[in-house]
Amino acid sequence: MNDTLIIMGMLFAPLIAGFLAWAFDFKVIRELIGIVGSILPLGILAWYYPTVIAPTFKGITASINAGGFNLIFQLSRLSWYFAVIASLVGVAMAFGMASTSKNAYEWLFALMSYTGVLGVFLSGDFVSFFLFWELMTFASFMMVLKRNKHESLKYFVLSVIGAYAMLIAIGIIYAKTGALDFATVSNALSMDAMLGGISKGLTALIFLLFLTAFGVKAGAVPLHVWAPGAYSEVDQSYTAFFSGALSKAGAYGFLLLYILMGYKLYTALGIWHNHMVFAYIMAWIGAITVVVAGFLAVLQEDIRKLFAYSSVSQVGYILLGFGIGSTLGFAGALFHVLSHAIFKGLFWLVIAALILRTGKTRFEDFGGLAEKMPITFAMSLIAVLSLTGIPPMAGFASKWLLYEAAIQAHMPLIAGAIFLGSGLAFAYVVRFLYAVWFGQRPSDLENVKEAPLPLIIGMAILAIPNLVFGIAPGLVTKYLNRILGNSVGGDYFKLITPTGTYNALLVTVVLILGLAIAGLIFLYGAKVRKVPVTDTYQSGNPVTEDYNLSIRRNFYRPLAEALDFWLKYSWDRFYERLGGIAEDFADWLREGFYNGNVQSYAWYLAIILLILALWGVL
Amino acid sequence: MFDWKLALETIGMIIYATFMGFIFMGIERKAMARIQRRVGPPIYQPLIDTLKLLGKKESISHGFIYDFGPVFALGASIAALLFIPIANFQLFSSNADLIVVAYLLEVPMLGIMLGAMSSGNPYSAVGVQRGLLTMVAMQLPYGLALIALIQYWGTFKLSNIVALQQIHGWSITVPALFLAFIVFDIVFQAMLGLEPFDIITAPAEISMGPMVEYGGKHAALLFTQHAVQLFAETAFFAVLFLGGASNLLELLIKQIAVLFIAIFVASIYPRFTIDQAAKFFWKWPTILGIIAVILTMGW
Numbered sequence: 001m002n003d004t005l006i007i008m009g010m011l012f013a014p015l016i017a018g019f020l021a022w023a024f025d026f027k028v029i030r031e032l033i034g035i036v037g038s039i040l041p042l043g044i045l046a047w048y049y050p051t052v053i054a055p056t057f058k059g060i061t062a063s064i065n066a067g068g069f070n071l072i073f074q075l076s077r078l079s080w081y082f083a084v085i086a087s088l089v090g091v092a093m094a095f096g097m098a099s100t101s102k103n104a105y106e107w108l109f110a111l112m113s114y115t116g117v118l119g120v121f122l123s124g125d126f127v128s129f130f131l132f133w134e135l136m137t138f139a140s141f142m143m144v145l146k147r148n149k150h151e152s153l154k155y156f157v158l159s160v161i162g163a164y165a166m167l168i169a170i171g172i173i174y175a176k177t178g179a180l181d182f183a184t185v186s187n188a189l190s191m192d193a194m195l196g197g198i199s200k201g202l203t204a205l206i207f208l209l210f211l212t213a214f215g216v217k218a219g220a221v222p223l224h225v226w227a228p229g230a231y232s233e234v235d236q237s238y239t240a241f242f243s244g245a246l247s248k249a250g251a252y253g254f255l256l257l258y259i260l261m262g263y264k265l266y267t268a269l270g271i272w273h274n275h276m277v278f279a280y281i282m283a284w285i286g287a288i289t290v291v292v293a294g295f296l297a298v299l300q301e302d303i304r305k306l307f308a309y310s311s312v313s314q315v316g317y318i319l320l321g322f323g324i325g326s327t328l329g330f331a332g333a334l335f336h337v338l339s340h341a342i343f344k345g346l347f348w349l350v351i352a353a354l355i356l357r358t359g360k361t362r363f364e365d366f367g368g369l370a371e372k373m374p375i376t377f378a379m380s381l382i383a384v385l386s387l388t389g390i391p392p393m394a395g396f397a398s399k400w401l402l403y404e405a406a407i408q409a410h411m412p413l414i415a416g417a418i419f420l421g422s423g424l425a426f427a428y429v430v431r432f433l434y435a436v437w438f439g440q441r442p443s444d445l446e447n448v449k450e451a452p453l454p455l456i457i458g459m460a461i462l463a464i465p466n467l468v469f470g471i472a473p474g475l476v477t478k479y480l481n482r483i484l485g486n487s488v489g490g491d492y493f494k495l496i497t498p499t500g501t502y503n504a505l506l507v508t509v510v511l512i513l514g515l516a517i518a519g520l521i522f523l524y525g526a527k528v529r530k531v532p533v534t535d536t537y538q539s540g541n542p543v544t545e546d547y548n549l550s551i552r553r554n555f556y557r558p559l560a561e562a563l564d565f566w567l568k569y570s571w572d573r574f575y576e577r578l579g580g581i582a583e584d585f586a587d588w589l590r591e592g593f594y595n596g597n598v599q600s601y602a603w604y605l606a607i608i609l610l611i612l613a614l615w616g617v618l
Numbered sequence: 619m620f621d622w623k624l625a626l627e628t629i630g631m632i633i634y635a636t637f638m639g640f641i642f643m644g645i646e647r648k649a650m651a652r653i654q655r656r657v658g659p660p661i662y663q664p665l666i667d668t669l670k671l672l673g674k675k676e677s678i679s680h681g682f683i684y685d686f687g688p689v690f691a692l693g694a695s696i697a698a699l700l701f702i703p704i705a706n707f708q709l710f711s712s713n714a715d716l717i718v719v720a721y722l723l724e725v726p727m728l729g730i731m732l733g734a735m736s737s738g739n740p741y742s743a744v745g746v747q748r749g750l751l752t753m754v755a756m757q758l759p760y761g762l763a764l765i766a767l768i769q770y771w772g773t774f775k776l777s778n779i780v781a782l783q784q785i786h787g788w789s790i791t792v793p794a795l796f797l798a799f800i801v802f803d804i805v806f807q808a809m810l811g812l813e814p815f816d817i818i819t820a821p822a823e824i825s826m827g828p829m830v831e832y833g834g835k836h837a838a839l840l841f842t843q844h845a846v847q848l849f850a851e852t853a854f855f856a857v858l859f860l861g862g863a864s865n866l867l868e869l870l871i872k873q874i875a876v877l878f879i880a881i882f883v884a885s886i887y888p889r890f891t892i893d894q895a896a897k898f899f900w901k902w903p904t905i906l907g908i909i910a911v912i913l914t915m916g917w
Contacts, residue, residue, distance in 0.1 A: 410915050
């Protein structure tokens with residue numbers, strides 16, 4: 001069959017499905033169309049799998065002619081990897097939305113952003129890259145706009161800044177190399193690294209512009225301010241995709257930077273203590289993102305905000321991994337792209353279920369739901385184990401690779417940031433577990449039901465990979481080796497790097513052995529009598545039902561006290577002040593110039609004519 | 619195919635570690651008592667306490683997670699133990715490295731927290747909060763100490779670290795790693811839950827924190843978990859900084875030495891509050907840790 005046609009079909013299937021779902025806005029049909037449209041890309045990518053892993057595979061190129069531009073799409077091993085992750089999360093999102101979203105508008109734009117993300121990963125030139133990047137931004141912006149105008153504006157302004165930065169950078173590259181397709185640009189820039197046609201300053205400028213563009217989408221500190229609001233203020237099933245796949249477009253951009261101009265950046269910006277300067281900057285941006293967003297996540301009082309900051313923090317790991325610059329670092333970061341997509345997608349679907357069933361978002365309103373929603377609780381436990389990096393889970397395998405890479409590359413402080421970040425991750429997910437699932441149940445949550453079936457299917461789609469890729473991390477690293485060369489050794493169950501080793505299957509077996517021993521002691525012990533949560537030790541005070549003893553508000557108050565010096569500074573407030581200053585300045589300009597006085601307008605005209613005359617135009 | 623030797627070693631090591639862990643707990647209580655000029659209980663007291671708890675006829679439960687928490691904690695402690703090379707027994711240590719073991723040693727905490735949270739007791743909740751904040755606070759200096767060690771020896775594998783120390787001398791004889799050792803020892807105090815970082819259990823404030831609701835066989839499981847964890851952590855310390863050991867007796871001496879440092883520190887200092895602990899950990903230990911990692915970078 002014609003590859004071009006298939007790739008186009010894959011790319012536009014979600015978009016078409018979105019329009020159809022919007023047009024045929026009937027109860028079951030809308031959801032069915034959406035789910036089919038989201039499964040198609042995953043199916044096609046799976047069908048391509050044997051082709052992609054074949055040793056002779058050189059990439060499939062498809063090009064179409066649109067409006068004078070030749071749009072090139074490329075299915076390489078790397079883009080297949082990203083696309084398959086995006087479509088996996090996309091399918092889970094569609095199942096989730098079948099339960100949570102009854103709105104054709106949301107289906108349309110959710111699926112539109114799905115197409116946008118796939119297009120970004122598959123495009124082979126800057127024109128299609130930029131077009132799909134904007135499609136993705138526009139669709140996700142429309143999703144936020146529906147629920148919250150203020151947050152959508154924040155997202156919009158930062159996205160526009162990112163888009164302009166990217167456009168300028170592309171313009172400079174086009175002016176210097178005369179090409180827009182990635183292959184030619186990459187060749188021209190690595191040639192230029194030898195010749196030095198593009199000056200050092202200009203290279204640094206291009207780097208900075210791309211850093212801004214991709215940093216906004218990835219939510220890197222200090223450009224992360226849109227993320228907590230935007231992630232919170234959409235349908236939570238869509239956030240699974242927003243945070244799980246769409247933020248990866250930013251990470252993919254950073255990788256693209258390496259592919260297109262890595263060598264040029266290396267020669268132009270040089271090295272510092274054996275680290276490539278440009279990569280080192282990326283690594284530090286990642287490390288700062290991990291730590292800052294981690295601390296902020298710990299202190300949140302809203303379930304959605306907590307996981308929004310957590311997403312920002314986890315994407316920081318990916319940037320950090322790319323910044324390490326060794327093949328092991330890339331392997332770790334690319335693995336983390338997958339594991340973050342599956343565990344964070346799972347978290348957002350769990351939150352979608354919670355919000356759907358309880359209608360509440362703040363921690364103080366939850367409690368004791370583990371008995372009411374056991375399946376959702378089990379799913380959230382898988383996500384928690386994976387996010388905190390408990391050994392036989394996907395989250396651990398990727399984090400382990402990042403540790404090894406960072407310490408091997410002699411970036412001790414970056415590795416220290418990973419340590420601190422995972423401690424913080426521990427703290428915020430346990431807070432989530434405690435406040436939502438355990439303790440006394442508020443009386444208005446007595447009639448909460450288990451999550452609906454489509455949502456559970458969506459969760460299962462993301463939960464199973466967490467276990468599979470955790471126990472057999474080699475499945476992923478073997479594929480990554482095809483992209484990166486032999487970065488990680490071992491077999492399906494065992495990862496071997498030059499300095500370390502991790503046998504996931506054996507860890508699982510030994511853990512099960514330990515649990516079996518402990519379980520036997522438990523089973524052969526005394527019999528157990530079940531008592532309610534209100535029947536607890538209270539140093540003699542009687543506990544009554546009408547007084548809720550669970551601590552849900554300001555859970556981490558002592559941390560806030562320890563950090564009070566740092567918490568005085570906030571990027572949010574900084575940007576708001578900046579926005580305020582800009583607004584005042586614009587007001588001053590408007591009032592100063594458009595003062596309604598005809599005479600002053602005449603003066604403006606005269607001055608401009610004078611300037612033009614002096615310039616020699618007239 | 620089936621490795622009988624390994625299986626026997628594993629079973630033997632679990633029994634030995636559990637027993638010695640209880641003895642360590644006894645030593646801890648006895649030594650503390652002697653420092654405070656009390657007589658103190660006999661050193662086998664924790665063992666018979668645990669047996670008594672196991673012999674109780676009925677224990678209460680707050681639901682499945684409440685039961686699962688202690689089981690998970692003990693299971694994870696046993697798993698962590700089996701990945702540490704203990705004296706001349708390699709066990710499974712060739713299949714996991716320092717990062718894996720460091721993580722496995724933290725997993726039991728999650729089990730205890732899960733169980734404690736599901737009990738619904740506010741003291742437990744406060745204990746959980748304090749436990750996690752201590753962990754956040756100690757994570758950075760702890761990580762830096764480990765990084766310094768890995769950078770200096772150039773390997774993540776615990777068995778290689780032991781072998782290298784046997785050739786080139788113990789880690790603490792290296793000046794940069796001595797700094798890391800100091801940092802690790804401070805963090806170790808918090809890992810064992812001893813003063814000045816016994817913030818988690820704080821018997822006088824929050825009645826043993828996470829453990830408050832547990833009784834009967836649940837408490838017995840938690841005691842056993844503490845014993846295994848104590849043995850594993852002291853062995854981990856000895857492997858990283860004191861050159862490992864070639865037989866169990868040598869290891870035992872090193873473990874008890876480590877334990878006594880911890881006991882002496884614990885019996886002198888009063889308890890930090892949690893924000894004091896966080897500020898402390900982010901100041902001196904972190905600075906020392908950063909110096910250690912920079913010295914070991916080999917520029």
